[in-house]
Every structure is written in structure tokens, then in C-alpha cells.
Amino acid sequence: MSGDHGRGDSQVNSGSKGYDSHKHKDKHKEKEHKHKDHKKDKEREKIKHSNSEHKEYSERKHKDKEKPRHGDGSSEKHREKHKDKEKKREDKILSSQSDRPKKEKENGYVRERSPVAIKSEPEDDNGFYPSPKHNKATKRERDDDEEFEYKPKKVKVEHDKKAKKRKHEYEDDEEDEDTKHKKKTKDKKATEGKKAKKQEEEKWKWWEEERYTDGSKWRFLEHKGPVFAPPYEPLPDKVKFYYDGKPMKLSAPAEEVATFFAKMLDHEYTTKDIFRKNFYKDWRKEMTSEEKSVITDLNKCDFREMSEYFKAQSEARKQMSKEEKQKIKEENERILQEYGFCIMDNHKERIGNFRIEPPGLFRGRGDHPKMGMLKRRIRPEDIIINCSKDSKQPKPPPGTKWKEVRHDNKVTWLVSWTENIQGSIKYIMLNPSSRIKGEKDWQKYETARRLKKCVDRLRAQYRDDWKSKEMRIRQRAVALYFIDKLALRAGNEKEEGETADTVGCCSLRVEHIKLYPKMDEQEYVVEFDFLGKDSIRYYNKIPVEKRVFKNLQLFLENKQPEDDLFDRLNTSILNKHLQELMDGLTAKVFRTYNASITLQQQLKELTSPEDSIPAKILSYNRANRAVAILCNHQRAPPKTFEKSMQNLQTKIDEKQKQLSAARKQLKAAKADHKASHDEKSKKAVEVKRKAVQRIEEQLMKLQVQATDREENKQIALGTSKLNYLDPRISVAWCKKWDVPIEKIYNKTQREKFAWAIDMAEKDYEF
DNA sequence: CTTTACACTTAGTACGGCGTGC
DNA sequence: GCACGCCGTACTAAGTGTAAAG
Numbered sequence: 001m002s003g004d005h006g007r008g009d010s011q012v013n014s015g016s017k018g019y020d021s022h023k024h025k026d027k028h029k030e031k032e033h034k035h036k037d038h039k040k041d042k043e044r045e046k047i048k049h050s051n052s053e054h055k056e057y058s059e060r061k062h063k064d065k066e067k068p069r070h071g072d073g074s075s076e077k078h079r080e081k082h083k084d085k086e087k088k089r090e091d092k093i094l095s096s097q098s099d100r101p102k103k104e105k106e107n108g109y110v111r112e113r114s115p116v117a118i119k120s121e122p123e124d125d126n127g128f129y130p131s132p133k134h135n136k137a138t139k140r141e142r143d144d145d146e147e148f149e150y151k152p153k154k155v156k157v158e159h160d161k162k163a164k165k166r167k168h169e170y171e172d173d174e175e176d177e178d179t180k181h182k183k184k185t186k187d188k189k190a191t192e193g194k195k196a197k198k199q200e201e202e203k204w205k206w207w208e209e210e211r212y213t214d215g216s217k218w219r220f221l222e223h224k225g226p227v228f229a230p231p232y233e234p235l236p237d238k239v240k241f242y243y244d245g246k247p248m249k250l251s252a253p254a255e256e257v258a259t260f261f262a263k264m265l266d267h268e269y270t271t272k273d274i275f276r277k278n279f280y281k282d283w284r285k286e287m288t289s290e291e292k293s294v295i296t297d298l299n300k301c302d303f304r305e306m307s308e309y310f311k312a313q314s315e316a317r318k319q320m321s322k323e324e325k326q327k328i329k330e331e332n333e334r335i336l337q338e339y340g341f342c343i344m345d346n347h348k349e350r351i352g353n354f355r356i357e358p359p360g361l362f363r364g365r366g367d368h369p370k371m372g373m374l375k376r377r378i379r380p381e382d383i384i385i386n387c388s389k390d391s392k393q394p395k396p397p398p399g400t401k402w403k404e405v406r407h408d409n410k411v412t413w414l415v416s417w418t419e420n421i422q423g424s425i426k427y428i429m430l431n432p433s434s435r436i437k438g439e440k441d442w443q444k445y446e447t448a449r450r451l452k453k454c455v456d457r458l459r460a461q462y463r464d465d466w467k468s469k470e471m472r473i474r475q476r477a478v479a480l481y482f483i484d485k486l487a488l489r490a491g492n493e494k495e496e497g498e499t500a501d502t503v504g505c506c507s508l509r510v511e512h513i514k515l516y517p518k519m520d521e522q523e524y525v526v527e528f529d530f531l532g533k534d535s536i537r538y539y540n541k542i543p544v545e546k547r548v549f550k551n552l553q554l555f556l557e558n559k560q561p562e563d564d565l566f567d568r569l570n571t572s573i574l575n576k577h578l579q580e581l582m583d584g585l586t587a588k589v590f591r592t593y594n595a596s597i598t599l600q601q602q603l604k605e606l607t608s609p610e611d612s613i614p615a616k617i618l619s620y621n622r623a624n625r626a627v628a629i630l631c632n633h634q635r636a637p638p639k640t641f642e643k644s645m646q647n648l649q650t651k652i653d654e655k656q657k658q659l660s661a662a663r664k665q666l667k668a669a670k671a672d673h674k675a676s677h678d679e680k681s682k683k684a685v686e687v688k689r690k691a692v693q694r695i696e697e698q699l700m701k702l703q704v705q706a707t708d709r710e711e712n713k714q715i716a717l718g719t720s721k722l723n724y725l726d727p728r729i730s731v732a733w734c735k736k737w738d739v740p741i742e743k744i745y746n747k748t749q750r751e752k753f754a755w756a757i758d759m760a761e762k763d764y765e766f
Numbered sequence: 767c768t769t770t771a772c773a774c775t776t777a778g779t780a781c782g783g784c785g786t787g788c
Numbered sequence: 789g790c791a792c793g794c795c796g797t798a799c800t801a802a803g804t805g806t807a808a809a810g
Contacts, residue, residue, distance in 0.1 A: 318782090325783095352798095353798080353799075353800085355798090355799090357799080357800065362801095363800090363801085364801070364802090365777090365778080365779095365801065365802075368801095411772090411773065411774090412773080412774075413773075413774085416772095416773095421801095422801095422802095424771095424772090424801095424802095425771085425772065425773080426800085427773075427774080429773095429774080437774095437775095440774085440775085441775095444775090489776095489803070489804080490803090490804060490805085491803095491804095492803075492804065492805080494802095494803095499801095499802075500802090502802085502803090504803080504804090532803095533776080533777065533778095533801095533802060533803055534776095534777055534778060534801075534802065534803085535802095536777085536778080571804075571805075572805085572806090575804090575805070575806090586804075586805065586806095587804080587805090588775085588776095588803095588804060588805080633777080633778090634778085635778065635779085636778085636779085638793095638794090640792095640793070640794090643793090644793065644794085647793085716777090716778070718777095718778090719776070719777060719778080722776085722777095723775070723776055723777085724776090746795080746796070747796090748796070748797075767810105768809100768810080769808100769809080769810075770807100770808085770809070770810090771806100771807085771808075771809090772805105772806085772807085772808095773804100773805090773806090773807105774803105774804085774805090774806105775802100775803075775804070775805100776801100776802080776803065776804085777800095777801075777802070777803080778799105778800100778801090778802100779798105779799085779800100779801105780797100780798085780799085781796105781797090781798085781799100782795105782796095782797090782798100783794105783795095783796090783797105784793105784794090784795085784796100785792105785793095785794090785795100786791100786792090786793090786794100787790105787791095787792090788789100788790085788791090788792105
């Protein structure tokens with residue numbers, strides 16, 4: 001598999017898969033064995049590697065091993081036997097080993113464990129805000145229902161007085177808040193020009209308002225419904241499909257599905273057996289009986305002319321005149337204005353995805369058993385609308401009707417439908433800048449902060465549990481250790497054959513880890529190698545504490561590679577346990593907590609006060625990167641990486657030449673000045689000095705950029721930035737070091753994190 | 767207890783538009 | 789004015805976690 005068209009291909013096709021598919025759990029369907037290349041894996045492997053302390057890296061150990069398969073059910077029995085054995089063993093387990101020191105290196109970064117031992121988790125330490133309690137609200141006593149208006153009034157644009165009052169408490173200088181506020185907005189307006197005239201110059205600060213505590217998400221919700229995919233336009237007659245070398249006119253439904261395939265012809269997908277098989281099966285369903293009888297072999301189908309046609313079309317689109325493009329843009333804008341917003345509780349809010357997913361062929365990630373299946377067209381009859389009773393309900397397209405219109409204010413979605421590949425439900429929800437998403441996000445970080453307060457206690461506890469005489473507790477404790485230390489995902493069970501074979505912590509199998517009692521200088525090394533979410537490979541070697549190691553050996557005893565490592569554990573057991581330790585605690589909170597605390601700490605460590613702004617930003621990116629590495633957020637190296645790196649290097653070289661030239665000139669000017677001592681030459685020296693300085697700065701900037709880019713080759717910063725890092729840490733850092741927030745967050749990100757930008761001061765501590 | 771349904775977050779990629787340097 | 793590379797954004801798959809159903 002070499003055809004590397006675009007990053008996506010390799011990702012989906014050949015990327016990141018190092019194994020046979022395994023049977024696990026109690027199902028034992030036979031699967032094909034495939035040999036795959038591991039180019040991408042190896043590249044990715046380097047990431048983890050270069051950031052862990054070991055220099056060398058060994059060959060992939062488990063490539064395409066042919067594993068003997070158990071006959072049906074045998075492994076099941078096998079498993080059961082184990083359980084008995086383990087049970088007996090549990091009683092014998094009694095261990096007493098000394099603990100190891102507290103500070104550890106993780107992925108090459110030192111992570112401090114906060115020394116504070118916390119007994120209880122008090123309420124939020126910030127008394128000023130309506131604190132985002134995690135939502136047990138439904139079960140809590142209600143008290144404030146009445147405060148809310150049930151009926152929509154006019155859409156408010158400015159925040160209300162109640163909020164202002166609270167804001168007062170927060171601002172340190174109390175003097176007339178109102179004038180200050182006005183002044184600010186006026187200034188802004190002046191600089192931004194007229195266009196932002198009526199716009200929400202007064203952005204609604206939902207974070208200064210009370211929140212629902214009864215589990216309801218809104219009181220009023222009105223929207224226009226979804227935008228449907230455009231109907232299928234049959235191909236012009238001149239574009240032909242050939243079967244067995246002969247042109248053949250297809251019925252519209254069959255033709256449409258054929259075009260989906262044709263559009264992907266360049267993609268490596270279409271060469272894959274599973275993809276072709278799935279596609280062909282679904283395609284046949286759309287054929288007339290006549291077509292079915294003629295078309296009996298996908299290999300005899302020739303879609304190339306269709307494919308060419310679409311290429312030409314997209315080429316033509318690129319070549320369109322300015323005016324035409326402008327027209328399309330305007331039309332899109334119109335649709336956005338009409339369908340892209342809703343009114344929720346008196347405020348106009350942006351909708352995230354108001355377009356229904358168009359039909360096409362399913363592209364799963366990794367080795368997905370359903371790749372190539374037809375994703376069917378969604379019709380109004382498939383759609384459930386959610387809105388408030390007293391709103392103007394969205395109208396279905398003429399001649400159609402909705403599947404259902406409901407009024408459920410316990411959920412946040414506006415539109416839903418059931419997708420046909422997995423049978424899962426898809427939703428239309430609000431944009432991340434919306435109140436409803438923002439509150440949840442804020443709350444997430446508050447939960448993580450509560451974890452911070454008791455994490456030492458929890459760590460002590462799970463270390464203790466490594467010694468438990470119950471197997472299930474030991475497993476739970478070791479799993480939790482991994483989740484904490486390595487920021488692994490929880491690892492829910494998945495239905496086999498429905499999705500790609502990927503795992504998280506609780507679903508790790510024996511084959512995913514290797515134990516090395518000794519490796520080079522280190523003792524008790526565990527090697528992880530598995531495919532995680534999106535079939536992204538996780539590869540890491542880490543030394544663990546002796547007790548963990550011994551436990552792992554124990555867990556592995558008498559198991560087959562495809563057996564679960566933690567056979568007495570699943571996510572719901574784990575989360576139930578966590579819930580008992582801290583209100584609102586689940587496995588994923590550890591990821592959020594460790595990500596955010598790592599950022600904060602790395603920022604502290606890496607930022608030098610005397611650094612220039614670009615250097616500080618580099619530090620920020622490095623801190624961000626530490627988190628991305630921790631969370632294993634990878635990306636395919638950009639296709640153009642090498643080239644763009646070279647370009648940058650050329651620029652640097654040029655700049656360097658410029659610099660030496662400028663320096664020479666400065667020298668000359670100085671000499672000149674020494675000789676003449678006149679005003680003019682003095683000025684000349686100053687000018688040259690400035691020039692040198694400017695070029696030095698430019699050079700520095702370029703070099704920083706190069707470093708940054710190189711380090712970022714295979715690492716995606718976006719995911720952690722958007723989902724794991726408490727934005728208040730970044731905001732505080734910007735304020736502390738006078739780095740403009742725009743250097744860290746782009747416009748969209750600033751909108752999403754408006755709450756944090758507004759509330760975090762430079763001394764904010766996660 | 768296990769399984770299923772549902773809601774919502776987290777994830778990487780495709781792609782178009784825009785700014786930049788010539 | 790044009791080519792090019794980069795960034796932002798749209799898209800949608802794939803996770804997590806809770807609650808209801810069996």
C-alpha cells in the first residue's frame with residue numbers, strides 16, 4: 001500500500017494499523033489477515049519516543065503475526081476458567097512492598113505532584129461567580145425556578161442589571177463601572193469602524209448570570225430547522241458509465257450511488273476489499289432489477305468518465321469569475337443568516353451544524369468493517385425537531401412533514417435524525433460560543449479543578465489498592481494509575497464487527513502491552529502499543545513502579561493475547577468508583593486535569609520574563625505541545641512539510657546575509673562618524689543600528705518559527721487547546737506577560753473562550 | 767446485573783479562501 | 789495579477805458517560 005494521496009488516505013487506509021483484527025470478548029468471527037505497512041506508525045512512533053527517555057526504539061514487535069485462532073467458544077471457556085483461578089488467587093494475594101518516590105517523569109516532562117493533601121473538596125474557591133456545579137441539579141432541591149421568565153420577550157442584546165451588579169464585585173476598581181464600560185465600548189467602536197455598528201458590541205455575558213439548576217437547558221427555543229442536502233442532479237447524457245466496456249445508462253438512484261464511488265476513485269479506499277464489498281452490496285439495493293441482472297461484477301464497472309467529469313466540474317468551479325464566486329458567497333451568507341441562528345432564552349445564538357449530512361459512502365477511520373456502505377439521504381420524514389411549544393415551529397419543505405416535533409428542554413439539540421450506518425443519532429446543536437456549550441465547558445474545568453484538590457488523596461488511595469487482596473480492586477487501581485499517569489482514555493467496550501478495533505484503558509488487551517523487567521538502565525518498563533480513538537496509534541514505553549509491574553504480571557497470567565488485560569474491570573465499574581471518591585469524577589476528568597495542570601506548569605517553567613513576544617509564544621506552544629504529547633494528539637505530517645521547511649530555511653539564510661550586510665554598513669557608518677564627528681554621520685549610525693536591530697529581530701522570529709514548526713511536525717495542538725486546556729490559564733498567562741490574546745487564540749477560539757477572557761486575571765491559578 | 771438508547775464531547779481531515787511574496 | 793502555502797473552518801466519525809430497559 002503505497003499510494004499516498006493526501007494525508008487522509010494514509011490515515012484511513014494504511015495508517016496506524018499494526019495488527020490483525022482481533023477477536024475479543026466472547027465473539028469469535030474469523031477475520032482476514034492482512035499485511036499492512038507501518039510507515040506511518042513508525043513515524044508516529046517516533047513522537048512518543050523522542051519524548052520519552054529512551055533513545056533507541058525497537059522494531060515493531062507485533063506486525064502481522066499470524067495468531068492461532070480459537071475455535072468458537074473455546075476462548076470463552078478459557079476465560080471462564082481464568083476467572084475461577086483468579087478468584088482463588090485473590091485470596092492469596094498479600095503483598096507488602098515499599099513505595100517509590102513521588103516525582104516522576106512523564107513523556108519527558110516533569111510533572112509535579114501537588115503536595116497539598118486534601119481531605120474534603122470544598123466548594124469553589126471563587127465566590128464571585130455562580131459556580132458551575134456539575135450537574136446533579138435534577139436531584140437537588142430546586143429553588144429558583146420562579147426567577148426565570150418563561151415567555152420569550154424581545155431578544156436582549158445587552159446583559160441585564162443583575163449581571164452588572166455581580167460584575168461589580170469582580171472588578172477590582174469599583175469606581176463607576178458604567179462609564180468605564182461605555183468608554184470601552186466606544187473606543188472599540190471607533191477603532192473597528194462603522195460596520196460593527198449594531199452588532200453585539202454589547203456581547204452577552206452569560207457567565208455572569210444564574211444558571212438553571214433543575215436540569216433544564218432552556219426555557220425558550222426557536223429555530224428554522226435544518227438545511228437539507230441539495231437534491232441529486234443526474235449526469236448529463238454525454239457522461240457515461242461503462243459496464244464490461246459497454247456504455248450503460250443507469251437509473252437515477254443507481255447513478256447517484258455510482259457517482260459517490262466515482263468521486264472517490266482516486267482514493268485508496270476504493271481499492272480495499274471491504275470498501276468495495278460494502279459499496280457493491282449497498283449499490284445493488286438501489287439498482288433496478290434489470291440493472292441488477294446486468295451488473296454482476298464490480299470489477300467490470302468503469303467509473304472513470306464520471307470521475308473525470310467531476311474533476312472538470314471542480315476545476316470549473318475554481319475558475320469561476322469573481323462575481324460568480326461572490327454570488328455564491330452571498331447565497332451562503334443568506335442561508336447562514338436564515339438557518340444558522342436560533343433564539344434560545346432571549347438571545348440569538350449561533351448554531352453549530354445546521355446542514356444535514358449529505359448522502360455518500362461511509363468513510364470510517366482505521367480498519368472499519370463498514371467502510372464503503374451507503375450513507376443514505378436524510379429526508380424531512382427522518383427528522384425530529386426540538387423547540388419550545390410557544391415558538392414558531394420550523395416548517396418542513398413543501399409537501400413533506402417532520403417525523404416528529406417535540407418540546408424537550410432537558411436536552412440541548414434542535415434537530416436530530418438516525419443515521420443508517422451505525423444506527424446512531426445525529427444532532428444539530430449550538431456553536432461552542434453559545435451559552436449552553438460555554439457553561440458546560442466552564443463546568444468541566446471546574447470539575448477538573450476540584451480533582452486537583454483531592455488528587456493526592458486519590459493517588460494515595462490507588463497506590464494502596466495495588467496491594468488489595470481483591471483482584472478487581474487491584475485492576476481498578478492499576479487502570480486508574482494508567483489513566484492518571486498516561487492520560488489514557490477510559491476505554492468503553494465496543495461491539496465487535498461494528499467499528500474499528502480500537503481500545504482505551506479499560507479495554508486494553510494482553511497483546512497491547514509488553515513487560516520488560518529490565519530495559520537498559522531502567523527497571524519495570526511497560527511498553528504500550530495499541531490503536532486508540534480514530535485508530536491513532538499509541539506507542540509508549542514507560543517505567544512503572546515495581547508494584548504495578550508485579551500486578552501486571554499477575555493480570556497477564558494464563559491469558560491469551562486477545563484476552564482483556566483488566567478482565568474484572570470496565571468503565572462503568574471504574575466510574576462508579578470514581579464517583580464515590582469525588583462528586584462528578586469520571587475517568588475523563590483526569591485527562592482534563594492532567595492536561596491543564598501540565599500546561600500551567602510548563603508555562604511556569606518555560607516562560608522567561610526577558611524573552612521577546614515571539615519567544616514567549618514559542619514557550620507557549622511548547623507547553624501546549626507537552627500536553628498534546630501527553631494526550632497523544634497526533635496528525636499526519638503535512639504533505640508539504642519538507643518543502644515548506646526548506647522555504648523557511650532559505651528565508652533564514654537570506655536574512656542572515658542581510659544581517660551581516662547591515663552589520664557591515666553599521667561598522668562603516670561608525671567609522672565614518674569617528675572620522676567626521678558631525679551630526680549627519682551620527683544620525684547615519686543610528687539609522688544603521690536600528691536596521692541591524694530590526695533584522696536581528698526578524699531573523700530571530702524566523703528561527704523561532706522554524707523550531708516551532710519542526711517540533712510540531714506530527715503533533716496537533718488544536719485538540720488540546722480546544723478541549724483540554726482551561727482557557728483561563730492561557731488568558732492569565734497572556735495578561736501576565738503582555739502577550740496579546742490574539743497570538744494565542746484566533747477569532748473563533750476567542751469567541752468560544754469569551755467567558756475565560758473576560759473573567760481570568762493574570763494571577764489565575766488552575 | 768447487562769444491554770441499549772441517548773446525549774454530548776472529542777477527534778482528525780478535507781478543502782477553500784486569503785494573505786503574501788514575486 | 790498570480791501562484792502558493794497556510795490557516796481557519798466545516799464536516800462528521802468516534803469517543804465518554806448516564807439512565808432506562810430488560
